[in-house]
Amino acid sequence: xxIVQLAWKNLxxxxxxxxxxxxxxxxxxxLSILMSSLKTGIFDNLIKDMVGYYSGYIQVHQAGxxxxxxxDNCFEENSEIQRKIRSHSQVREISPRLESxxxxxxxxxxxGCLVLxxxxxxxxxxxxLSEKIVKGRYLSSNDLGILxxxxxxxxxxxxxxxxxxxxxxxYHGSTAAGKYPIQGVIQLGSPELNDKTIVMPLALxxxxxxxxxxxxxxxxxxxxxxxxxxxxxxxxxxLGKAYEVMTWQEMMPDIKxxxxxxxxxxxxxxxxLYLLISFGIFGTLLIMMAERRYELGMLVAIGMKKSKLSxxxxxxxxxxxxxxxxxxxxxxxxxxxxxHKYPIRIYGEGAKAYERFGFEAVFPTSTDYHHFxxxxxxxxxxxxxxxxxxxIKIIHLNPVDSMKK
Amino acid sequence: xxxxxxxxxxxxxxxxxxxxxxxxxNNVHLHVEKGEFTALVGPxxxxxxxxxxxxxxxxxxxxxxxxxxxxxxxxxxxxxxxDFRLKNIxxxxxxxxxxxxxxxxxxxxxxxxxxxxxxxxxxxxIYALFEQIxxxxxxxxxxxxxxxxxxxxxxxxxxxASKPKFILADEPTANLDTQSANNLLDIMxxxxxxxxxxFLFSTHDQRVIDRAKRVITLVDGRIVSDTxxxxxxA
Numbered sequence: 001x002x003i004v005q006l007a008w009k010n011l012x013x014x015x016x017x018x019x020x021x022x023x024x025x026x027x028x029x030x031l032s033i034l035m036s037s038l039k040t041g042i043f044d045n046l047i048k049d050m051v052g053y054y055s056g057y058i059q060v061h062q063a064g065x066x067x068x069x070x071x072d073n074c075f076e077e078n079s080e081i082q083r084k085i086r087s088h089s090q091v092r093e094i095s096p097r098l099e100s101x102x103x104x105x106x107x108x109x110x111x112g113c114l115v116l117x118x119x120x121x122x123x124x125x126x127x128x129l130s131e132k133i134v135k136g137r138y139l140s141s142n143d144l145g146i147l148x149x150x151x152x153x154x155x156x157x158x159x160x161x162x163x164x165x166x167x168x169x170x171y172h173g174s175t176a177a178g179k180y181p182i183q184g185v186i187q188l189g190s191p192e193l194n195d196k197t198i199v200m201p202l203a204l205x206x207x208x209x210x211x212x213x214x215x216x217x218x219x220x221x222x223x224x225x226x227x228x229x230x231x232x233x234x235x236x237x238x239l240g241k242a243y244e245v246m247t248w249q250e251m252m253p254d255i256k257x258x259x260x261x262x263x264x265x266x267x268x269x270x271x272x273l274y275l276l277i278s279f280g281i282f283g284t285l286l287i288m289m290a291e292r293r294y295e296l297g298m299l300v301a302i303g304m305k306k307s308k309l310s311x312x313x314x315x316x317x318x319x320x321x322x323x324x325x326x327x328x329x330x331x332x333x334x335x336x337x338x339x340h341k342y343p344i345r346i347y348g349e350g351a352k353a354y355e356r357f358g359f360e361a362v363f364p365t366s367t368d369y370h371h372f373x374x375x376x377x378x379x380x381x382x383x384x385x386x387x388x389x390x391x392i393k394i395i396h397l398n399p400v401d402s403m404k405k
Numbered sequence: 406x407x408x409x410x411x412x413x414x415x416x417x418x419x420x421x422x423x424x425x426x427x428x429x430x431n432n433v434h435l436h437v438e439k440g441e442f443t444a445l446v447g448p449x450x451x452x453x454x455x456x457x458x459x460x461x462x463x464x465x466x467x468x469x470x471x472x473x474x475x476x477x478x479x480x481x482x483x484x485x486x487x488d489f490r491l492k493n494i495x496x497x498x499x500x501x502x503x504x505x506x507x508x509x510x511x512x513x514x515x516x517x518x519x520x521x522x523x524x525x526x527x528x529x530x531i532y533a534l535f536e537q538i539x540x541x542x543x544x545x546x547x548x549x550x551x552x553x554x555x556x557x558x559x560x561x562x563x564x565x566a567s568k569p570k571f572i573l574a575d576e577p578t579a580n581l582d583t584q585s586a587n588n589l590l591d592i593m594x595x596x597x598x599x600x601x602x603x604f605l606f607s608t609h610d611q612r613v614i615d616r617a618k619r620v621i622t623l624v625d626g627r628i629v630s631d632t633x634x635x636x637x638x639a
Contacts, residue, residue, distance in 0.1 A: 002518050009506035298502045301463055303491025303567070304519055305484070400464045403498075 003308060007315035014291075017284060022324040024280035025379060029328025030335070032273055032375040037336050039266045040366035041343070043259050049189030049360055050255055051248045053127050056095075056219035057228060059251065060085060060235070063244045065216060066251065071100050071171050074214040075243075081218070084238045090223045090231045095122035096215040098205045102168035102176060104148075104198060106156050113152055113196045115166065117205025117215075126221040129186065129199065136160040136184030143201050145183030151195035153185055160185060166198070171211035178208045189360045277379060281386045285317065289393055296394065297402025306394050313390040321383030325376045332372065339365040407475075410571050410603050411437035411460055416469035418455050418626075429455040430466070431626035437571070440601040442594065444608050444617035452626035453607035454575055460605065461494055461573045462486045474570050491519055495564030497574035497606075501556040503548040509559045510535070510544040516566045534562040538592050554585020558592060565596070571603035578610045590616050 011018050051057055062075040077096055085094050098117035103110050120139040123129055129147075130138035139147060146164065148156075158164065162182050170176035180200070188194040206212050222231060228247045235245045249256040289296075299309055343364035345351075351361035413435040420427045430452045437443060445453045458464040460471060462478045470479045473493060481489060490496075503512045510531055517527045535541045538558040548556050557577060564572050574593075578586035594616055596602040606613065614620055622630040 002515075006504075006507070006515075013506045294500075295502065295504070298496075298498065300487060301461070301490065302496050302516060302563075303487055303494075305487055308519070400458050 003312050004315055007312050008319060010312070010316050011319055014288075017287065018320060021280065021284040021320050022327070025277060025321060025324035025383070026328040026331070028273060028277040028280070029325050029375060029379050030332045032270060032277075032379065033329065033332040033371050034335060034339075034365070035266065035270060035273070036375055037332075037365040037367070037371040038339070038363060039263065040368060040371065041340065041364040043262070044366055045189070045343075045360070045362060045364050046255065046259070047248070050193075050252060053129070053132065053188055054190065054193055055248050055251050056126055057222050057225050057248050058220040058232060058235070059246050060094075060218040060220070060239065061216060061244050061246065063242055066244060066246060069099075069216075071169070071209055071211060071214075071216070074098065074171070074211060074216045077213050077215050081239065081243070085218060085220065085235065088231065088235055088238065091220055091235075092223050093122060093125045093221045094218045095119055095126050095221075096202060097123075097217045097219055098202060098209065098211060098214060099216045100168065100176075100205075100209055102166040102198070102208075104152065104156060105165045105167065106158050106162060109156050111152060111155050111196070113166075113198050114193070115168075115205060115208070116197060116199045117202045117208075118199060119202050123219075126219055132186040132188060133184050134187045136182070138184060139199065139201050141201050141203065143183060144180065144204060146180040146204075147184045147186050147199040148182050149194045149197040150185055150187045151191070152197065153182070155195070158182060164198075166208060168209075170209040171214060174210040176209045180204075189362075191360060274378065274382060278382050278386060281317075281321070281383055282389065284320075285386060285389050288316075289390055293402050296397060297399040300397060301399040301403065306397065309397075310391040310394045313394065314387050317383060317387035317390065321380055321387075325379050325383075328379075329372050329376050336365045336367060336371070339363075340367050408439040409436065409472075410439050410441075410474060411435060411605070412472040413460060414469050414471075416456075416459060416466040416471060418452075418459060418464065419467045428626045430459060432468075433623075433626070433628055435460070435621070435628070437603065437605060439570075439603055440597065441603050441605070441619055442597045442617055443605045443619040443621060444614050445605065445621050445623060446608060446614055447623035449609075451623040453623055455626075456623065457573050457575055457605070457607050461496065462490050491516070491567060493570045495567060495569035495572040497557070497560050497564050497572060497577045499576040499579045501548070501553065501560050501580070503556055503559055503563070505548050508545045508547055509540065509551065509555075512548070512559055513562045513566050516563050520567055530566060534565055537565075537596065538562045539588075552585065554581050554588055557581060557585070557589050561589065561592060561596075565602070571605060574604060574606035576608055576610070577606055578608065578613055583612070586610065586612055 060081070062073055065073040082094060085091055096119055100115050102113055102115050104113045120141055134150060139145070148158070148164065156164065160182050163179050164182060166176070166178050166180060168176040186197070186199065188197060200208070206214060232245050232247050239245065296309065300306060343362050346361040413433060416430060416433050417428055418430040420429055433456060445456065447453050455464070459466050462481070465479055470477050472478070476489070478486060478489060504515065507515060513531050513534060514527050517530065532541070535544055538561060540555060540558055543551060543555060551559065578589060581589060590613060593604055597604055608614060617634070619631070619633045621628055
């Protein structure tokens with residue numbers, strides 16, 4: 001116990017040095033947590049925009065649909081398939097969709113668009129689409145109106161209550177054409193989707209495309225999204241070869257790749273940050289050992305065992321790192337929560353650059369506690385490893401050499 | 406009864422062995438008995454500190470052996486030597502070397518904590534020692550709040566705290582003014598006279614040499630004279 005007390009007192013023999021070291025570790029922990037939580041927050045937001053509001057985590061199609069996304073590759077809505085999918089313990093909700101393309105026109109303006117036919121009730125439990133309504137109202141199954149994404153509405157210079165003409169190719173080569181009043185406007189996180197999406201009740205879409213009772217996919221929401229591969233594999237077994245089960249990573253490989261690339265880049269930045277922390281701590285240890293060389297030699301000379309002296313120095317290093325880590329974690333909590341609630345948002349050219357890649361230029365933080373714990377542990381481990389330096393020096397310490405002036 | 410505390414036989418310490426060997430200590434025989442108050446004198450570079458380091462087990466001789474209280478310290482491992490020093494030898498250094506973050510009392514207590522002595526006994530011994538060095542009113546002072554002389558007296562108390570067989574002091578008065586040096590010498594001399602504590606110190610200081618009962622002179626690592634005094638000043 002007296003070693004612990006002595007270590008604590010020794011920390012404050014050179015308060016400035018201790019405070020500088022602690023400040024370096026404090027800011028490193030703070031930055032490290034912010035970076036880590038920002039990284040996850042950005043990716044979560046990206047996945048939420050693309051996966052949460054559009055693709056879902058897993059989709060079931062007729063086999064071959066994804067290779068050739070044509071209406072002719074749709075399949076009949078089938079209660080037996082629904083039952084099999086729902087019987088999987090990880091599946092929370094499923095929603096049928098009929099998805100195709102059309103030319104949307106009003107007055108003299110027209111634009112190609114993505115048409116999503118949905119079951120408004122089931123879809124709501126998966127993508128919470130009603131939360132994206134910025135004008136007008138959400139759909140019900142029997143509605144004859146449509147929802148138009150904000151970007152598309154602007155391009156077509158239309159308003160809620162206006163009528164759009166949709167024109168395209170229907171099932172088995174038929175002509176798809178219809179007039180639909182704009183019932184509401186949705187704002188989608190993905191700029192790409194926000195510029196081209198029309199959402200309609202499923203029955204109305206089937207009617208437009210002459211595809212009665214046909215759908216292109218079942219979109220699934222899951223209890224736990226951590227192990228998609230396992231869920232995919234077991235669903236494939238249940239449904240057989242007539243259907244394909246795809247994860248969002250397979251459906252949107254560019255997003256997966258973007259996340260992986262960015263994660264790798266972030267790791268380099270984080271490694272650089274850890275390196276800075278390491279140099280900070282190591283520099284202090286070097287100076288401390290040089291300053292106390294005589295004293296350490298004297299302590300061994302008067303009979304302090306090297307094991308006890310090593311323990312003393314280890315405690316000193318650990319106290320510095322632990323106190324700074326705790327303070328860094330505590331300081332990061334309000335910052336992370338603030339940036340989660342009020343995310344960093346880029347405007348202007350910077351935002352356009354992100355939008356060109358299909359991402360919303362919004363950077364929220366993730367409040368997952370793992371960021372705080374993991375970064376704290378990482379810095380603590382660095383401190384522990386570097387604390388071995390004084391221990392090694394003590395093992396090789398010769399009191400006579402140390403006490404030479 | 407054998408009163409031998411230090412018995413060094415033919416000890417030599419050689420530096421630069423591979424090229425031109427330099428004998429810091431050259432074939433020295435030294436025999437110190439309990440209760441001696443011995444000064445090791447000689448010019449700078451004569452080997453005083455090296456000899457003290459060898460006797461204190463801080464360094465090992467290249468030749469010869471050293472027996473402290475009947476135990477050959479040249480055969481001990483580094484770890485055994487640390488333990489042996491803790492239990493048998495008190496050290497007083499030229500530059501005081503108190504731990505700056507501890508009070509005077511804690512500095513003295515520190516050595517007893519290393520020995521694992523229980524709190525009650527530590528307290529009793531600390532008060533007795535501070536009484537002896539005349540600093541009972543400075544128990545809670547930090548080294549920075551003490552004068553050089555007071556710090557060196559605390560260092561003596563620390564050296565005595567472990568109840569050593571003898572005390573090695575390397576130029577203990579070198580950094581002290583006359584008054585402080587005299588006070589320190591009075592305390593050391595009193596401990597020697599009343600408790601028969603053995604002192605062996607290296608020094609250039611004539612005041613210390615004058616008070617020593619035995620003066621050993623080293624030149625170029627060899628003992629050139631070893632004189633026991635008959636009439637000492639009080």
